[in-house]
Amino acid sequence: xxxxxxxxxxxxxxxxxxxxxxxxxxxxxxxxxxxxxxxxxxxxxxxxxxxxxxxxxxxxxxxxxxxxxxxxxxxxxxxxxxxxxxxxxxxxxxxxxxxxxxxxxxxxxxxxxxxxxxxxxxxxxxxxxxxxxxxxxxxxxxxxxxxxxxxxxxxxxxxxxxxxxxxxxxxxxxxxxxxxxxxxxxxx
Amino acid sequence: xxxxxxxxxxxxxxxxxxxxxxxxxxxxxxxxxxxxxxxxxxxxxxxxxxxxxxxxxxxxxxxxxxxxxxxxxxxxxxxxxxxxxxxxxxxxxxxxxxxxxxxxxxxxxxxxxxxxxxxxxxxxxxxxxxxxxxxxxxxxxxxxxxxxxxxxxxxxxxxxxxxxxxxx
Numbered sequence: 001x002x003x004x005x006x007x008x009x010x011x012x013x014x015x016x017x018x019x020x021x022x023x024x025x026x027x028x029x030x031x032x033x034x035x036x037x038x039x040x041x042x043x044x045x046x047x048x049x050x051x052x053x054x055x056x057x058x059x060x061x062x063x064x065x066x067x068x069x070x071x072x073x074x075x076x077x078x079x080x081x082x083x084x085x086x087x088x089x090x091x092x093x094x095x096x097x098x099x100x101x102x103x104x105x106x107x108x109x110x111x112x113x114x115x116x117x118x119x120x121x122x123x124x125x126x127x128x129x130x131x132x133x134x135x136x137x138x139x140x141x142x143x144x145x146x147x148x149x150x151x152x153x154x155x156x157x158x159x160x161x162x163x164x165x166x167x168x169x170x171x172x173x174x175x176x177x178x179x180x181x182x183x184x185x186x187x188x
Numbered sequence: 189x190x191x192x193x194x195x196x197x198x199x200x201x202x203x204x205x206x207x208x209x210x211x212x213x214x215x216x217x218x219x220x221x222x223x224x225x226x227x228x229x230x231x232x233x234x235x236x237x238x239x240x241x242x243x244x245x246x247x248x249x250x251x252x253x254x255x256x257x258x259x260x261x262x263x264x265x266x267x268x269x270x271x272x273x274x275x276x277x278x279x280x281x282x283x284x285x286x287x288x289x290x291x292x293x294x295x296x297x298x299x300x301x302x303x304x305x306x307x308x309x310x311x312x313x314x315x316x317x318x319x320x321x322x323x324x325x326x327x328x329x330x331x332x333x334x335x336x337x338x339x340x341x342x343x344x345x346x347x348x349x350x351x352x353x354x355x356x
Binding site for chain 1: 247252257
């Protein structure tokens with residue numbers, strides 16, 4: 001099991017000009033760990049992060065799009081795995097932060113925690129490349145190579161909460177930040 | 189009122205509004221003459237989704253990436269997507285342009301007078317949400333499509349275009 005923020009710090013060290021769409025806890029942490037205008041946090045409704053990211057990936061095939069999804073979120077929108085695999089954007093990387101709980105909503109376990117295989121779901125939905133990581137050293141070793149592979153890629157990160165980061169939902173859903181994101185992406 | 193809706197004219201209006209992506213979940217009213225031809229139309233890229241709220245989010249991501257899109261769904265899917273529509277569409281100020289088939293609407297009868305409960309409530313719900321909507325049922329209505337899409341993008345707000353009869 002890895003600390004989520006440590007996982008995200010590894011991703012931040014490897015990040016070049018990728019767009020990162022993030023949801024919930026990962027989003028609160030990511031905007032501190034890797035701040036910048038190319039962070040898309042304006043998802044609005046639980047479960048929808050990967051679908052927003054798919055739209056970004058289709059609009060900008062020249063940019064790599066990474067989505068930092070949650071397991072409770074993905075359970076709300078499992079069909080997106082089929083949608084994404086079907087249209088198969090080569091620039092799409094789907095990172096799942098699997099902690100087995102609804103962390104923001106009180107820490108209750110997700111249905112099927114520890115039994116459901118998210119990587120199995122992604123593989124059977126048709127993602128051509130699927131990875132699982134439980135150890136930070138493996139993630140650190142393989143991430144650079146994975147980021148250069150063709151997508152869609154699904155990466156299941158087995159995580160638990162790490163350091164506390166401040167929650168700021170107003171920032172995550174801010175229209176001003178979304179417009180700054182649109183301008184930055186247009187010029188990127 | 190008895191003149192058929194032209195699917196070709198609808199597609200031309202959508203294209204005139206600068207839409208390049210159609211995000212769709214089949215609706216019996218629009219599948220045969222709108223969605224199926226769009227799947228092979230080189231002017232559009234069709235993204236087939238498994239659920240309507242997923243489509244709403246894809247349209248929002250496309251907007252953030254600088255592309256215009258149309259969400260082609262049935263009214264039942266719109267009713268199923270109310271949280272996404274309120275949070276992502278209205279509060280998130282995303283110009284999600286929805287073409288919504290009113291399957292089962294009686295020809296010539298306004299949706300508010302339909303015998304079907306779901307058809308009667310869909311427009312009033314959008315009014316409460318402050319979402320612009322139009323009924324596209326006669327050939328003259330088709331000219332409303334492009335301006336409505338333009339307004340949605342100008343004001344960053346969703347719009348619904350209700351298809352009241354099967355386009356041919």
